[in-house]
Amino acid sequence: MKQKIQLPSGQNVLNLGQGTWRLGEDPSKRQQEIEALCAGIDRGLTLIDTAEMYGDGDSEELVGEAIAPYNREELFLVSKVYPQNAGNPDMFEACEQTLNRLGVDSLDLYLLHWRGRVPLQETIDCFEELKRQGKIKHWGVSNFDLEDMQELLALKGGENCQTNQVLYHLASRGIEVVLTNYLKEKGIPIMAYCPVIGQEPDLKDLVYSNQTVKEIAEAHNISIIQLLLAFVMQQDNIIAIPKASSEKHVQLNADVLDIVLSEEDMLRLDAAFPVPDQRVPLSVQ
Secondary structure, three states, X not given: OOOEEEOOOOOEEEOEOEEOOOOOOOHHHHXXXXXXXXXXXXXXXXXXXXXXXXXXXXHHHHHHHHHOOOOHHHOEEEEEEOHHHOOOOHHHHHHHHHHHHHOOOOEOEEEEOOOOOOOHHXXXXXXXXXHHOOXXXXXXXXOOOHHHHHHHHHOOOHHHEEEEEEEOEOOEOHXXXXXXXXXXXXXXXXXXXXXXXXXXXXXXXXXXXXXXXXXXXXXHOOOHHHHHHHHHHOOOOEEEOOEOOOHHHHHHHHHHHHOOOOHHHHHHXXXXXXXXXXXXXXXXX
């Protein structure tokens, strides 16, 4: 289901982007992965998420090569800084290296990859200085649970946080206990990574063998991966960023923009994989 998600800045972004975790790590797949990213951009998936951690910068370099032919203003580029680099002066050098690898002058969104030892106020101050320098347009966080967000938003400049990127999929719904409602109240969208489960083989087996999941996918004539993505994209206030390493996978992801699950479908999926009845630790990959 195609939705426009509004960031606190007022900018609207599509609820489906392109993730790049593990892209760029295998030189033999480089051209295929570049073509996949380009195919996504050509289909309107102009939000691209990467990080300095991914392949120690290899992913950012791959993205940079893929986006080079495109109009920069039509893209929405997101990258993430290591926690150990999220202070003064390290963040300024880390950001400059990210920009160089991407071949651009600025990022649309720069995220703290996860919380580390650098005080949050120092990180916010660095983000705000990068904004003043024109190196980034906005900033956000990743892998922050409720208390982390509460602390962040209470700090000077914390209200400028644009998103919280967290793991979320049908079989991992812990954020729905308290975090999603809190962020929605604050007007901060969630960016869901691993929306089709990713590197959790036991959970993947559990979902793929589930009779309800198979029946709903068959009824819509879609794959289980597409069903998982549709489930996430149909939630309020959530942007999904699945990885796709081939043009075929990108097309399958883009096709989900036209899929609408019925209320009955959603209720059946909710019954098969319910929200936990109490808080659980934030899932992180």
